Amino acid sequence: QSALTQPRSVSGSPGQSVTISCTGTSSDVGGYNYVSWYQQHPGKAPKLMIYDVSKRPSGVPDRFSGSKSGNTASLTISGLQAEDEADYYCCSYAGSYISVVFGGGTKLTVL
Amino acid sequence: QVHLVQSGAEVKKPGASVKVSCKASGYTFTSYYIHWVRQAPGQGLEWMGIINSGGGSTSYAQKFQGRVTMTRDTSTSTVYMELSSLRSEDTAVYYCARTYGWLIDAFDIWGQGTMVTVSS
Numbered sequence: 126q127s128a129l130t131q132p133r134s135v136s137g138s139p140g141q142s143v144t145i146s147c148t149g150t151s152s153d154v155g156g157y158n159y160v161s162w163y164q165q166h167p168g169k170a171p172k173l174m175i176y177d178v179s180k181r182p183s184g185v186p187d188r189f190s191g192s193k194s195g196n197t198a199s200l201t202i203s204g205l206q207a208e209d210e211a212d213y214y215c216c217s218y219a220g221s222y223i224s225v226v227f228g229g230g231t232k233l234t235v236l
Numbered sequence: 237q238v239h240l241v242q243s244g245a246e247v248k249k250p251g252a253s254v255k256v257s258c259k260a261s262g263y264t265f266t267s268y269y270i271h272w273v274r275q276a277p278g279q280g281l282e283w284m285g286i287i288n289s290g291g292g293s294t295s296y297a298q299k300f301q302g303r304v305t306m307t308r309d310t311s312t313s314t315v316y317m318e319l320s321s322l323r324s325e326d327t328a329v330y331y332c333a334r335t336y337g338w339l340i341d342a343f344d345i346w347g348q349g350t351m352v353t354v355s356s
Contacts, residue, residue, distance in 0.1 A: 161342035163281075170331055170349055171273075171281065176342035214281050218340045224295060225271070225283040225339060 128226035129154065129215055136234040142203040145231045147215030148196060153226055155196035159218035162191060162200045165230075166211045174213075175200060202233070210235040238262035240270075240332050240347035247353045253320040256350045258332030265313040266290035269335045271343060272306065272317045274328040284330075286339065287315055295339070322354045 130148040137143040147154065147162075154160055160178045163171035173182055175191035178198060188204045198217070202209055215228040243257040258270060272284040285296035287306040294306050300319070308315045315332060330350045333343035 157340070159340045159342075163343070170346040171333075171343070172346070173342050173344050176344075182344065216281075216283075216342070221339070222298075224286070224297065227273075227281040227283060230280040 128219065128223075129217060129228035131213075131215060131228040131231045133229070134232045134234065136236055137202075137205045138236045139205050139207065141205050142201060143205060143233065145200045145202075145213055145215075145233070147198040147200070147217075147228045149198075149217055149219075149226070150196055152223070153217040153219040154193065154198050154215075156220070157218045158193070160191070160193060160198040161216045162189075162198075163214045163216065164209075164211045165214065171214065205235050207235050209233060238334075238345050240334060240345055242330075242332060242347040242350045245351040245353070247355065248322050250323055250354055250356055252322050252354075253318055254322060254352050255316055255318040256330050256332075256352070258315045258317070258347050260289070260313045260315070260334070266310060267336075269338060269341075270306075270308070270315040271333050271335060272304075273331045273333055273343070275331070275349075276325070276328040279328075282328075284317070286335075288338070289313075289315060319352075322352075324354050326352065327354045328352060 162175040165171045178193045179191040219226045271286045305318045332347040334345040335341040
């Protein structure tokens, strides 16, 4: 069982928006603004999409956005495109003892 | 261009050890930290630990304490992850990934992954 809880799957049609949630506790997501999101296509390494809750690395489309409220972080993908179909993982700093925790991953299907 | 290139796939018997390498290029090796993250078949990502590529200090996830050792060779810009007492549940793809900060930063560059299969 993963430390952070994500829905197993979400789906949307091209052009629509989807939001993926990532629920933790006050010891990880809620306690720090160090939540990141990763996109992983089958057989590939993960790719950083969002860091520090809502910041986008250069090269990541602005269709991807992140936010946080309390113990839940969210990744929103607007204007869905076929190439967005992938697995998405959230990750949070969890203090100096536990260190780093991931969510279980969400499979995004573009219908 | 920044790259992390990992060693090739390994097949090990239960009880054995495996050592995976991660060679960095395109940046100042000692200015960053390297983490190891693994992914069992069809499963999610699991953080294993971190090494300071400069000073060599390490921190391991509690689950792997006593079984994992991370080292680095600054002369070749290479980080190593050794996992001992292998069992079938250790079958996974092992990734190295870079951060700028000790634990709080995101993983901005990933290696291509190394498949480790544990089977008798």
